[in-house]
Amino acid sequence: MADMQQVFLDAALEAGRAIMSIYENGIDVSYKEDQSPVTAADEQAEAIILAHLARAFPDIPVIAEESVAAGVVPDITGKAFFLVDPLDGTKEFINRREDFTVNIALVENGVPVAGIVYAPAKGVAYRTIAGGAEKLIVTDGVVARSETIRCRPRGEVLTAVASRSHNSPETEDFMRKIGVSDFTSVGSSLKFCLLAEGVADVYPRFGRTMEWDTAAGDAVLRAAGGTTECADSTAFAYGKTRQDTDSDFANPPFIGWAHLPSRS
Incomplete structure (x- = not known):
């Protein structure tokens, strides 16, 4: 998997440079059919990643956010495939907050087995490696150093991370139910990464997400010793098509855990 991880890193770093150029020089926003925002940064970053x-x-098909919006959806039946979100946290990007990310993941048999999450404005990336996960410090678009990361054991104080832009009453209820003592609001897939590096315990998400929003961060979390499950405690899988209740690749509510959840 080392060669793939290098391709992921090279693609993410180049996409990050394109994103930051637009971030620093002016952001023009348009809207897709579902009224979600899209910018030139989304489109340029996706083109770069797809080329890599x-x-x-x-021979590996790619499910990428902007391509899917344009109707380009390759057949993934029975295949490993890539999931790409070229700019996760577009609202954070538009509002000039720093927690937006580039997400690239490989899915095999419904499980995200490799991935990278790169936050170019923060100069930090998280990725899967052989036998675990690591955090990369990126300076001027170049990796300056790396450190192995691991989820922390559950302690007496339970810390949650949740969406800055998409919090919900269900999320608040869940956190009360499990006894969350501390809460951090973060944008994009960085929430998974905070669990993976051992600074938080649980990430509840009851609002709608798509598979490309979650796969890379989920891969990092699982590689660091955590787990992700549906809110009803069933397996959280990828490659969901022909769903009765939602569109292709839409996720149900889920919970990311840095350790095995307590069962009542």
Whole structure:
């Protein structure tokens, strides 16, 4: 998997440079059919990532957010596939907050087995590696140093991370129910990464997400010793098509855990 991880890193860093150029020089916003915002940064970053993946892995299909919005959806039946969100946290990006990310993941048999989450404005990336996960410090677009990360054991104080832009009453109720003592509001897939590096315990998400929003961060969390499950405690899987209750690749409510959840 080392070669794939290098491709992921190279693609994410180049996409991050394109995103930051637009971030620093002016952001024009348009809206897709579902009224979600999109910018030139989303489109340029996706084109860069797709080019890297096509060169290195031409036989692996890619499900990418902007391509899907344009009607480009390859067949993934029975196949490993990539999930790409070129700019997760577009609202954070538009509002000039720093917690937006580039997300690239590989899914096999419904499980995200490799991934990278890169936050170019923060100069930090998280990725899966052989046998675990690591955090990268990125300076001027170049990796300056790395450190292995691991989820922390459950302690007496339970810390939650939740969406800055998409919190909900269900989230608040869940946190009360499990006895959350501390709460941090963060945008994008960085929430998974905070669990993976051992600074938080649980990430509840009851609002709607898509698979490309979650796969890379979920891969990092699982590699660091955590788990993600549906809110009803069933397995949280990828490659969901022909769903009765939602569109292709839409996620149900889920909970990310840095350790095994307590069962009542």
